[in-house]
Amino acid sequence: MKAKVYVTLKKGVLDPQGKAVMGALQSMDFSEVNDVRIGKFMELEINASSKEAEEARIKEMCEKLLANTVIENYRIEIE
Amino acid sequence: MKFGIIVFPGSNCDHDCYHVVKHVFNQEAEYVWHKETELKGFDCVILPGGFSYGDYLRTGAIARFSPVMNEIVGFAKKGGLVLGICNGFQILTEAGLLPGVLMRNKNLKFICKNVDLKVENNSSPFTGAYSKGQVVSIPIAHADGNYFADSDTIKKLEDTNRIAFRYSTPEGAITDEVNPNGSLSNIAGLLNEGGNVLGMMPHPERSCETELGITDGRGVFESVLKAFIK
Numbered sequence: 001m002k003a004k005v006y007v008t009l010k011k012g013v014l015d016p017q018g019k020a021v022m023g024a025l026q027s028m029d030f031s032e033v034n035d036v037r038i039g040k041f042m043e044l045e046i047n048a049s050s051k052e053a054e055e056a057r058i059k060e061m062c063e064k065l066l067a068n069t070v071i072e073n074y075r076i077e078i079e
Numbered sequence: 080m081k082f083g084i085i086v087f088p089g090s091n092c093d094h095d096c097y098h099v100v101k102h103v104f105n106q107e108a109e110y111v112w113h114k115e116t117e118l119k120g121f122d123c124v125i126l127p128g129g130f131s132y133g134d135y136l137r138t139g140a141i142a143r144f145s146p147v148m149n150e151i152v153g154f155a156k157k158g159g160l161v162l163g164i165c166n167g168f169q170i171l172t173e174a175g176l177l178p179g180v181l182m183r184n185k186n187l188k189f190i191c192k193n194v195d196l197k198v199e200n201n202s203s204p205f206t207g208a209y210s211k212g213q214v215v216s217i218p219i220a221h222a223d224g225n226y227f228a229d230s231d232t233i234k235k236l237e238d239t240n241r242i243a244f245r246y247s248t249p250e251g252a253i254t255d256e257v258n259p260n261g262s263l264s265n266i267a268g269l270l271n272e273g274g275n276v277l278g279m280m281p282h283p284e285r286s287c288e289t290e291l292g293i294t295d296g297r298g299v300f301e302s303v304l305k306a307f308i309k
Contacts, residue, residue: 013227014261016187065144068137068173070180071227
C-alpha cells in the first residue's frame with residue numbers, strides 16, 4: 001500500500017521560506033496572496049496487510065523521525 | 080583527560096575538534112565512528128559541526144538515530160560531559176538531550192562570521208573559565224541556527240539559568256540587531272538540566288589559536304579541563 005505523509009509547520013512558528021515565497025508572489029502581481037506556509041510531502045511504499053495496524057506504525061514513524069513535533073504537525077493518508 | 084569525537088557521515092569539524100583537543104590542549108583524543116555501540120573510557124564527548132546525513136529531512140534528525148547516540152544518551156544521563164557544536168547542537172535537540180529545535184535562519188542565509196556572545200552562565204563545566212557577563216567573540220557558520228522552543232520552555236530556561244551564551248553587542252547588550260539568525264531570546268548556547276550537556280551554534284574550536292585571529296573559544300575547553308581536575 002501507499003501512504004502519504006504531510007508535515008506542516010505549527011501555527012505561530014515563523015516560516016522564513018514561506019515569507020520569501022509570498023514576497024515573490026506579491027512582487028509578481030499575485031497580490032491576493034496573504035500568506036504562504038511551506039511544508040513537506042512524503043510518499044511511502046509499504047508492505048503491510050492491515051491498513052489500521054499500519055496507520056499506527058506510520059504515526060510512530062512521524063513521531064520519531066518524519067516530523068519534529070516541537071514545531072511541526074503531520075497528517076497521514078493511506079491508499 | 081580523554082575526549083571522544085563522534086564522527087557522523089557528513090561531519091566536517093571533527094578534525095578541528097581533534098586538533099584543538101590534542102595539539103592545542105595536549106589532551107587525549109579519539110574519533111568515534113557513529114556506528115559504534117560502545118562508548119568507554121571517555122571523560123568528555125564532542126558532537127562536532129558539519130552536515131550529518133546531508134541535513135536531509137531536518138538537521139540532525141537522522142544522525143540522532145545513529146547507534147552511538149544510544150550510548151551518548153546513556154553517558155549524558157549518568158552525568159558525562161557532552162558538548163554539541165553547531166550540527167552537534169542540532170543533533171542534541173533532535174535526540175531530546177536539549178529542548179527546542181534549531182530552524183532555518185530568519186534571513187534564509189548561511190552565515191559565516193565572528194559574533195559577540197555574552198556569557199550568561201559561568202557556573203557550568205563548559206563555561207567556568209569565563210566570567211559572568213563577559214563578552215567573547217567566536218565564529219558562527221550555519222544556515223539553521225534559529226533557536227525555537229515554546230514560551231513555557233524559554234521561560235524555564237531563563238528561570239533556571241540554562242542559557243549559557245546569548246548573541247550580544249560588544250558591550251553585552253542583548254538586541255535584535257545583533258541576533259544573526261532569529262533565535263528566541265538571542266540564544267546561542269544552552270545547557271541541560273544537570274549542566275553536563277552544552278549545545279552551542281558558535282564554533283569554539285575555530286577560535287583557540289592566535290594564528291586564527293581570535294582565541295575566545297579557548298575558554299570552553301579550559302572550562303572543561305578545569306571542571307575535570309576538580
